[in-house]
Amino acid sequence: MEGDSGDGEACPQLELRLGPPGGGGGGGVGGREDLWALKNAACSSKNRHDNPPLVLSFGYFPTPNQYSPGYPSTISPSQHQRVPNSFKESQRSEMQLTDPKGETFSETTAPPTSSQKRTAPAPVVGWPPIRSFRKNISNTSTNQAKQPHPHTALESQNKRNLENEKPLTVKSSAKEKSLFVKINMDGVPIGRKVDLRTFDSYEKLSSAVDQLFRGLLAAQKDSSAGGIQSKEVEEKPITGLLDGREEYTLVYEDYEGDRMLVGDLPWQMFISTVKRLRVLKSSEVSDLTSKLPYKTVLIPCKTIL
Amino acid sequence: MAYSFPEEVLEHVFSFLHSDRDRNAVSLVCKSWYEIDRWSRRRVFIGNCYAISPRAVIRRFPEVRSIKIKGKPHFADFNLVPDGWGGYVFPWITAMASSYPWLEEIHLKRMVVTNACLELIAKSFKNFRVLVLSTCEGFSTDGLASIAANCRNLRELDLRDSEVDDLSGHWLSHFPDSYTSLVSLNISCLGSEVSFSALERLVSRCPNLRSLSLNRAVPIDRIACLLRQAPQLVELGTGAYNAELRPDVFSSLSGAFSCLKELRSLSGFWDAVPAYIPAVYSVCSGITSLNLSYTTMQNPDLTKLVSQCPNLQQLWVLDYIEDCGLEAVAASCKDLRELRVFPSDPYEEDEFDIALTERGLVSVSEGCTNLQSVLYFCRQMSNAALISIAQNRPNLTRFRLCIIEPRSPDYLTLQPLDAGFGAIVEHCKGLRRLSLSGLLTDRVFEYIGTHAKKLEMLSVAFAGESDLGLHLVLSGCESLRKLEIRDCPFGDKALLANAEKLETMRSLWMSSCSVSFGACKLLCRRMPRLNVEVIDETSEVAESRPESFTVQKLYIYRSVAGPRLDMPDYVLSMGEESPDLIG
Numbered sequence: 036m037e038g039d040s041g042d043g044e045a046c047p048q049l050e051l052r053l054g055p056p057g058g059g060g061g062g063g064v065g066g067r068e069d070l071w072a073l074k075n076a077a078c079s080s081k082n083r084h085d086n087p088p089l090v091l092s093f094g095y096f097p098t099p100n101q102y103s104p105g106y107p108s109t110i111s112p113s114q115h116q117r118v119p120n121s122f123k124e125s126q127r128s129e130m131q132l133t134d135p136k137g138e139t140f141s142e143t144t145a146p147p148t149s150s151q152k153r154t155a156p157a158p159v160v161g162w163p164p165i166r167s168f169r170k171n172i173s174n175t176s177t178n179q180a181k182q183p184h185p186h187t188a189l190e191s192q193n194k195r196n197l198e199n200e201k202p203l204t205v206k207s208s209a210k211e212k213s214l215f216v217k218i219n220m221d222g223v224p225i226g227r228k229v230d231l232r233t234f235d236s237y238e239k240l241s242s243a244v245d246q247l248f249r250g251l252l253a254a255q256k257d258s259s260a261g262g263i264q265s266k267e268v269e270e271k272p273i274t275g276l277l278d279g280r281e282e283y284t285l286v287y288e289d290y291e292g293d294r295m296l297v298g299d300l301p302w303q304m305f306i307s308t309v310k311r312l313r314v315l316k317s318s319e320v321s322d323l324t325s326k327l328p329y330k331t332v333l334i335p336c337k338t339i340l
Numbered sequence: 341m342a343y344s345f346p347e348e349v350l351e352h353v354f355s356f357l358h359s360d361r362d363r364n365a366v367s368l369v370c371k372s373w374y375e376i377d378r379w380s381r382r383r384v385f386i387g388n389c390y391a392i393s394p395r396a397v398i399r400r401f402p403e404v405r406s407i408k409i410k411g412k413p414h415f416a417d418f419n420l421v422p423d424g425w426g427g428y429v430f431p432w433i434t435a436m437a438s439s440y441p442w443l444e445e446i447h448l449k450r451m452v453v454t455n456a457c458l459e460l461i462a463k464s465f466k467n468f469r470v471l472v473l474s475t476c477e478g479f480s481t482d483g484l485a486s487i488a489a490n491c492r493n494l495r496e497l498d499l500r501d502s503e504v505d506d507l508s509g510h511w512l513s514h515f516p517d518s519y520t521s522l523v524s525l526n527i528s529c530l531g532s533e534v535s536f537s538a539l540e541r542l543v544s545r546c547p548n549l550r551s552l553s554l555n556r557a558v559p560i561d562r563i564a565c566l567l568r569q570a571p572q573l574v575e576l577g578t579g580a581y582n583a584e585l586r587p588d589v590f591s592s593l594s595g596a597f598s599c600l601k602e603l604r605s606l607s608g609f610w611d612a613v614p615a616y617i618p619a620v621y622s623v624c625s626g627i628t629s630l631n632l633s634y635t636t637m638q639n640p641d642l643t644k645l646v647s648q649c650p651n652l653q654q655l656w657v658l659d660y661i662e663d664c665g666l667e668a669v670a671a672s673c674k675d676l677r678e679l680r681v682f683p684s685d686p687y688e689e690d691e692f693d694i695a696l697t698e699r700g701l702v703s704v705s706e707g708c709t710n711l712q713s714v715l716y717f718c719r720q721m722s723n724a725a726l727i728s729i730a731q732n733r734p735n736l737t738r739f740r741l742c743i744i745e746p747r748s749p750d751y752l753t754l755q756p757l758d759a760g761f762g763a764i765v766e767h768c769k770g771l772r773r774l775s776l777s778g779l780l781t782d783r784v785f786e787y788i789g790t791h792a793k794k795l796e797m798l799s800v801a802f803a804g805e806s807d808l809g810l811h812l813v814l815s816g817c818e819s820l821r822k823l824e825i826r827d828c829p830f831g832d833k834a835l836l837a838n839a840e841k842l843e844t845m846r847s848l849w850m851s852s853c854s855v856s857f858g859a860c861k862l863l864c865r866r867m868p869r870l871n872v873e874v875i876d877e878t879s880e881v882a883e884s885r886p887e888s889f890t891v892q893k894l895y896i897y898r899s900v901a902g903p904r905l906d907m908p909d910y911v912l913s914m915g916e917e918s919p920d921l922i923g
Contacts, residue, residue, distance in 0.1 A: 161418035161826070162801065163686045163717060163744050164775075166475075168501065168529070169633065170686065251754075 214306060220248045220314035221283070231306045237277055237298050244285060244314060245273040276314065284317045296320070347372075351380045360385055379403060386410065387846050389427060389451065390871065393901045394435035406445035406470070407436070413849045413895055414799075415824055416450055417475065420851055420893070422877055424908040427451045430460075437464035445470035452476070458483030462490035470496040480505035481532070488514035495548075496524040509534035509557070515542055524551035528577050528608065533557040544569040553577030556610045561589045567596035576600070578608035581635070585615040598622040607631035607656075614641035624648040628675075631656040633682050639665055647672040653710075656680040659696040659717065666700030670707025678713040679704055686717070686744060698725040705732040713738040720751040721778055726760025730767040739764055740775035746802035746827070749779040756780055762787030765795070772819075775799035785809035789816020797822040810834035814841045824849040832859035839867050847897035851875075855894055858887030863896070864914035871899045872914035873907070 214231045227247050234240045249272060275281025277298045285297040288311040297305070297312070354377060357363050367377040383406040384397060397404075411427025429451045436443055443465045453476045461468060468491045473479075481504060487497065488511055509532040515522075522542065527534065536558070543549060549570050554563075558579030567573065583589065593616065597603075603623045612635040627649045632642065633656040643665035646655065652673040659681055661669070669676065681696065698721045705711060711733050721743050730736075750757055757778040765771060765788050772794055776784065780803035788795070789812035796819050804810070811834035813823065823845065831854035835842075842848055842863075857874065864872040875893035876885075903913040 159746065159827075161415065161420045162746065163683065163742050164415075164418045164799075164801070165682060165686055165717070166417050166501065167419070169682055 216309055216311055218244065218247070218312035218314065220244075220252065221316050221319070223248060223251045229312070231309065236302055237305075240297070241276045241285060244276060244312075248314065249273055273314070279317050279320065282317060283314050284320050285312065285314055286320065287312050347376050350376050354380055382406060384408070388897050388899075389429070389432065390901060390904045391846070391897060391899045394432045396900070398435060398439045402439070403442075404440055405443060406447075407432075407440075407443070408447035408449075409451060410449040411451035413824065413847060414450075414822070415826070415849055415851070420826065422875065422908075422910060425875075425911065426904065426906055426908070428906060429453050430457050433457045433460050433464075437461075441465065442467055444468060445472075447472040447474070448476050449474040450476065452478040453483075454478050455480055455483035455486070459486045462486040465491075467493055469493055470498075472496065472498040472500070473502045474498075475501045477503040481507045481509070481511040481530070485511035485514040488512065488519075489516065492519065493521055494519075495521055497522075498524060498526040499529050500526055502529050504530055506530050506532045508532050512542065513538040517541075517545070520545050521548065522546040523548050524575075525549070526551070526553040526577070527555050528553040530555045531557065536562055540566060540569065546570075547572070549573065551575035551605075553607060554579040556580050556608075559583065560593065560616060561586075564589075564592040564596040567600060571599045572602055573600055574602050575605035575629075576603060576607070577631075578606075579610065581609045581612040581616055583613070583616070585613070590616060590619055594619040594622070601626075603627065605629035605631075607634075609635040609637070611635070612637040617641055617645055620645075621648060625650065627652060629654040633658055633680065636660065636684070643668045649673060650675075652676055654678040656682070658682050658684040660684055661700070662695045663697055663700040663703070664695070666696075667703045667707075670703040674708060675710055676704065676708040677710050679708075679711065680715040681717060682715075683717040683744060698722060701725070702728050702732075705729040709733075710735075712736055715740045715742075715775075717742045717744060719744050720748065721757060721760070722750045722752045723755060723757055723760035723763075724750075724752065726757065727763040730760075730763035734767045734769065736764070736768040737770050738773040739768065739771060740773065740799070741777055742775065743777040746777070747779045748777075756783070758783040758787065762791075765791040770794055773797045776803055777801060778803075781805050782809040782812070785812040789813050792817055794819050796820060798824070800825045800828055802827045804828045804830060807831050807834040811837060814838035820844075821846045823847075825851070825853060827852040829854055832856050835859060836863060836866075839863055839870075842870055842896055843867060843898045845898065847895065849893075849895050851893040853894070855891050856887060857885045857889040857891055860891060860894065860914045861887075868915075869898055869900065870896055871903055872896050874912045874914065875910055876912065877910050 216229060216231060218227050218229055229240070229243060229247070231240070234243065252273070253271070273281075273283055276283055276285040279296070286294050287297050287305075287309045288294050289308045290310050294313070299305075300308070350373065354363065354366060357366060360383075363377055363381060367374045378400050379402065381401045382404060384401055384404050386392065386397065386407070386409040389409050389411050409429065409432060411429070412421050412425060415421060416425070427450060429448055433446075437460055441464070444467055446461065446468075447470070451473075453473060458479055461471070471487060471491075471494070484497075484499075484504075487494065509530070512527075512534040515538075519542075523546075532555075534555070534557070539558075543552065543566055550573060552566070552570065552573060553575070554566075554577055556579050560579070560581050560583050563578055567576070597620050600623055604626060606620065606623070606627055606629070609632055612632075614637060617637070624645070625648070628651055630646065630649060630652055631654075632645075635642075635658070637645075638660040639662055642657070642660055643662075646652070646657070646661070646665065647668045650672055652669075653675055655669065655673070655676060655678070657665075657680070661681065666681075669679075679701075681700070696718055698718060701714070701716050701718070702725050705728065712735055714736065715738075718741075721741065726741075749755055750760070758781055761774075761776055761780070761784050765774070769791075771792055774788070774792065774795055774797070776799065782805050785804060785808070788798070792798075795817050798813065798817070798820065800823075807830055809828070810825070810830035813820070814834060815838055820841075825848075828850075830850065835855060836859055860872050860874055864870065873895045874891045875895065877892065903915040907913060
């Protein structure tokens with residue numbers, strides 16, 4: 036940056052140079068080998084190496100991004116903690132995943148038994164940044180198309196929709212055969228989707244979940260391992276999702292928000308009531324056998340993933 | 341040299357300069373040009389009502405006819421600024437009431453306007469013509485009644501997005517029968533029903549009416565008769581656009597719309613039912629601006645409507661448009677210049693009902709070569725998509741992306757989105773406004789500081805890792821005027837290292853960052869023409885805070901008026917005299 040050209044001029048100059056660690060790292064990220072140190076030279080053009088009134092230390096940069104090769108980088112590349120790989124666009128490696136359909140985000144039909152939406156309260160003030168009058172558009176108006184729920188739609192509009200054969204849900208008729216549900220896994224920030232209609236048994240579902248998350252989980256473990264770059268982070272298969280004996284267990288939420296172990300119901304009944312899937316650490320799931328005649332709420336519905 | 345031309349000639353020459361910057365430049369040439377400019381300046385823009393006192397403005401520009409003033413920081417729109425913060429326009433109105441008797445226009449944004457202000461305006465300015473209250477608050481419909489009753493020459497009354505204490509719709513009836521000069525009326529933010537017969541009479545006796553934005557309470561079956569009275573309309577905002585389908589209402593509406601040969605802009609459509617939408621098809625070919633951001637109408641009807649508008653330049657819509665709808669827009673609306681896609685359900689966790697992804701934006705960036713301005717809410721983004729957008733549309737001037745989940749990485753690679761936004765600033769050399777979101781490291785700020793030389797406004801949330809990020813922006817972005825930051829690990833060092841930069845900017849907002857109380861005091865001591873205001877809503881007395889205390893919210897702005905005098909308890913100005921600041 037421009038700091039390199041600092042000659043003592045009339046206004047304060049910032050001079051970039053390598054400095055020893057310590058003297059206050061920037062931004063709370065620790066464990067760095069090298070630090071940029073910026074000297075805020077005083078207004079005089081005298082010896083810059085006098086003790087300046089302010090010594091600033093900032094974090095370093097990892098290797099320059101290959102996408103934009105013009106950036107100067109005068110320090111040796113070091114692994115940045117926050118990012119699993121260095122900033123190389125070309126390096127896709129095991130990070131890239133798609134779900135079985137080859138698409139990570141697809142249209143879905145709301146399951147016919149889905150009822151009122153559950154809206155999570157905004158966890159953060161002022162986020163997302165929309166004005167108050169935009170916040171409740173879909174709630175306050177007659178939202179007949181979002182949910183086929185008799186309470187939210189005007190009777191007459193429903194009738195008219197049926198007359199015109201307009202679908203009450205968003206999706207076009209071409210996709211009526213698929214049933215996408217969202218699936219999240221403990222420890223992986225990104226959820227995926229699975230089309231339940233592509234499976235006909237719990238075993239197939241379980242194996243698909245393994246496929247989906249195996250690589251993502253390995254990536255998360257790599258990134259949280261504290262900067263040790265290993266391209267060959269071992270991807271362990273995720274097994275035992277249905278029997279609770281292994282590290283992870285598969286649970287589902289139905290349209291009422293109750294959570295249950297997967298595997299109770301006959302498959303067809305299951306896919307007609309499931310709204311969402313979650314892969315939880317088995318230790319988090321309170322101990323219950325899987326043969327429950329009645330639904331039981333295992334955990335509060337809004338855990339944070 | 342200057343006196344070789346009579347003043348009148350110079351004044352006439354200056355009258356061709358419309359931008360404030362040009363006129364400001366002219367005023368610096370020499371004393372006589374300064375004087376000629378100040379006596380002939382008719383429009384003044386005050387970007388921050390606390391940057392200068394009303395007296396000082398009036399002293400310098402004694403013959404102003406039109407004034408625009410902005411108050412609260414932009415993040416007030418998202419409830420980050422507590423009530424009672426400030427932005428009162430009353431001191432300005434009282435000062436102008438005595439000094440600008442010929443004032444014609446008042447435009448206010450994010451200011452507190454009371455009924456007393458409105459009454460004073462109504463009484464003081466005989467030739468008052470234009471009142472625009474954008475995102476204002478503090479007044480009721482009683483204040484509007486004063487305006488309606490007294491402003492004989494009123495042309496424009498525009499309440500866009502203001503919060504009005506809506507006591508009743510009766511105020512509209514206060515326009516006297518002799519009043520015929522209405523050109524533009526926007527009451528879309530009001531909740532109450534206005535007297536429909538008063539509205540109809542008003543519309544019928546104002547032949548110059550060009551712009552009419554109704555509120556939700558005006559039912560669909562009343563629109564047709566209004567439109568028939570005003571076939572010259574250029575802009576129309578409907579009310580609620582739903583009812584049981586009745587053929588007579590439909591054909592009446594359809595017929596009324598087909599008479600609107602000048603119509604260019606449509607908005608409103610609350611609760612729109614698809615069945616009534618074809619009534620507007622006849623005007624679609626002329627439409628250049630479409631605001632469907634209040635309507636819950638979905639595909640295929642939504643896309644069908646939009647794709648019928650080949651001359652569309654501005655589109656505001658909810659994410660019901662979906663990727664497929666945006667592809668249709670890219671194919672049909674080749675002159676699109678501005679796109680805003682708002683989230684229909686921002687807090688809904690289970691978003692699999694909405695099929696709007698980054699692909700929609702990429703399609704529009706490919707198909708619409710005049711696209712300059714983007715505001716896009718979505719739930720996933722990739723570096724690849726951002727790079728495509730940047731390469732497709734280097735002519736972007738405003739790019740605001742909000743990925744709803746904070747710190748979301750590239751959903752394909754799990755990388756931060758630094759490279760994507762880097763591409764945006766590198767390719768779009770004329771970029772003036774940028775809002776960031778997603779997972780971002782300090783790297784993105786390096787790109788911004790290096791490339792975004794024309795950037796004037798930057799909004800940052802949940803991004804960066806250290807002070808270096810803030811430093812790179814403050815030291816690199818030469819044109820930066822407004823910077824607003826929330827929830828970023830930026831602290832004292834970058835701020836203090838770039839203190840001088842802050843005086844070249846209008847304002848800096850930082851909330852939930854890592855700036856210490858001590859640094860704020862130090863900054864204020866060093867920069868006497870900066871107002872450094874700390875907002876602290878906890879109950880303890882703010883002055884007793886230790887130096888290391890992290891401030892909740894910080895608002896820094898340049899000012900020649902000194903610290904303001906109307907701060908509430910929870911705002912502490914660092915410029916106030918206090919023992920530890922001395923020496």
